[in-house]
Every structure is written in structure tokens, then in C-alpha cells.
Amino acid sequence: MVKVKRQVKKNSETNPTDCGKHTTLSVGQVAKRSGIAVSAVHFYEQKGLIQSRRNAGNQRRYHRDVLRRIAVIKTAQQVGVPLAKIAHALSSLPDNKAPNVEDWAHMSSLWLDDLNHRIDTLIALRDNLSNCIGCGCLSLHHCWLRNPGDTLSQQGCGARLIDPD
Amino acid sequence: MVKVKRQVKKNSETNPTDCGKHTTLSVGQVAKRSGIAVSAVHFYEQKGLIQSRRNAGNQRRYHRDVLRRIAVIKTAQQVGVPLAKIAHALSSLPDNKAPNVEDWAHMSSLWLDDLNHRIDTLIALRDNLSNCIGCGCLSLHHCWLRNPGDTLSQQGCGARLIDPD
DNA sequence: GCTTGACCTTAACCATGCTTGAGGTTTTAG
């Protein structure tokens, strides 16, 4: 890399208290404002979830939009979506451009479906826990918990009975 | 280990089609009937989630109760409980003895609390997704998604506004 | 008896989601 002479004018893009709409964010600012570690910011960028440009000194400068992306990443993670899937969903957004409402709405509808599915699953699980274990039916052969997905082996005389106790 | 002469009488404990209540299970039988891999059975045993005895040939023999333990492990994992916590909960059960209904009920009540909490979180998340992203309020400064947990940095003039867009 | 499949142990490896460290450069503050 060519070493560039220090620029005389102070670069407002790196001023931590600058509130201008046209400033970019350093990695440290992104970390602080999004509540994740600098290393996580690097990691997400490496994984393609976010993007940056470099300044003359090879330091990352982020578009402010990155904060929303990170908010979405964190949200999706709470829901249990793996990073690879999040990356895929985010990749449908325009690169380095502020996504519009429809862009986000489309993505969120994907999360919503996923979320609803997870919620349904957990509720089913809870009901089964309540009905099955709570009442002692765990010891009965037809208990869902004891035979989830009907994946019992089919051979042998005890195939449909895990443990009659 | 002392090498033991092969026993003359056929050991019914290893007969795959034996349905007697007093038989024990080999690791392969446990794997097949619980629907997990043999390596996973070994892994769980190594982590203290299940236990076995050894026969004369140093092979694992499981009490049939292990199937219920594994069912509980799988259930808890679906709920998102990490193995260490599951191990802790299982450790409250009597070792190598069939737990009674109260034992299971107590454990399941712990899972239930956890489950309910997760369900509540997911539902809150879903509602926020619907209300926040779906309607476009993601671009407003008070959006929960964009400022989760109020963890924004406090310095600078833009601290309470992630990105006014 | 002998072959074959199931089992044994130990150790290394995989994927995910990051963090930590080493060694060096850039930026900022005084």
C-alpha cells in the first residue's frame, strides 16, 4: 500500500461527535452504537452481512445504514435464525444503499413466517409438556414426548413401546 | 482388563428381539430406539447426561430408563436448553433408578417456565416486527427494534437517534 | 472355527459465532 501524506484538513467523517447526515462511521462507532464488539463488526463484514469502504488510511468507514442491518441481525438472532440465513436475507437488500420500507417489509415477512413457525412449535411443545409429563402420561406408550415423530424402529416386538415401566 | 471366557449360555440381554422387562439395552439399541446416533449416545454419557454399566466384555448396557432421559434431552434441546443445563436438571433425578412421576413433573415444570419465557419473548419479537418493520416505523427513532434494550451510546449529539434516514 | 457386525477407546475434526493476541499502522489530542 502506498503511504499517503497526512491530510491537512481534519476529516469530519471520523469525528465522534459529528452529527452530520453525510458522515460515515468508524468501526468503533458502529460497535458502540450497535452494542456489539468491534470484533463482531469485523466478523459480520467478513461473513458478508455488512459492508464498508476504506478511507485513505485503510480504515473502515460504514454507511449509517449498517446500524439498521445490525439491528436486524441481532433481532433475527434472538429469533434463532443462523447467520448464514440472515446473510442470505440481507443480500436481497440493495448493497450500500438505504433500503426502502418495502425492502424491509419483505424481509420482515420472511422473519415473521419463521417466527410464527417457531412460536407454534414451542407452544405445541409446551402443551405436550403440560399434558404429557405433568400428568404422568410419560409412562404411557402413546405419549408424544416419548415417541416424537414416530421414528421408532420397526423391528422387534417392542417397537411401539419404548418402556412400559 | 482380564479376558473372560465366552459364556456358554446365550445372553438374553443382548438379544435385539427380546421383549423382557428385565433386559438391558446395548448402545446400538439405544441409538436406534431413541433416534440418535451411537456417537451421540457416547457423547451424552461422557457429558454425564446418561449412565451405563458394562457387561463382561466391557460393552455398555443401558437401563431402559435411558430412553426417557434421551427423550427429555431431545425435548429440552428443541426448547433451546443447552446440554449443561439439561445435565444439571437430570442430575436431580435418581441415578439409574426409574424416576417417578413427581421427579419428571418437577423437571418439566422447570422446562415449562423456560418455555413460557421463550414463547413470550418470541411473541413480543413478532409483534414488534409486525408493528415496527411492517409498517415502516423502522425509520422512526423510537422503534424498539432499532434501539433494543436502550443500549445506545450516550455520548455525542446523535445518541438517541440511530439513523434518521 | 471363523467371519462379520457391533462395540471399544482415543483423538482429531467440523460448524457456528465469535474473542483474543501479536505485530504493525493511522489518527487524534495536547
Add this chain to the structure above:
DNA sequence: CTAAAACCTCAAGCATGGTTAAGGTCAAGC
């Protein structure tokens, strides 16, 4: 101008939850 803080890259490390491989033993059936 200089020192400190922030940043850079690359590599290794950690925790979780297992799987895979290597080299050897045991058990069941013919």
C-alpha cells in the same frame, strides 16, 4: 511533534454439540 488511542491483518483459541477415523476387541451365526 509525540504519545496514546484506535485501527489494521492474520492466526489461533474458545464453547457448544456433536461426527469421523484409526486401530483393536467382542459376540453371534453358520
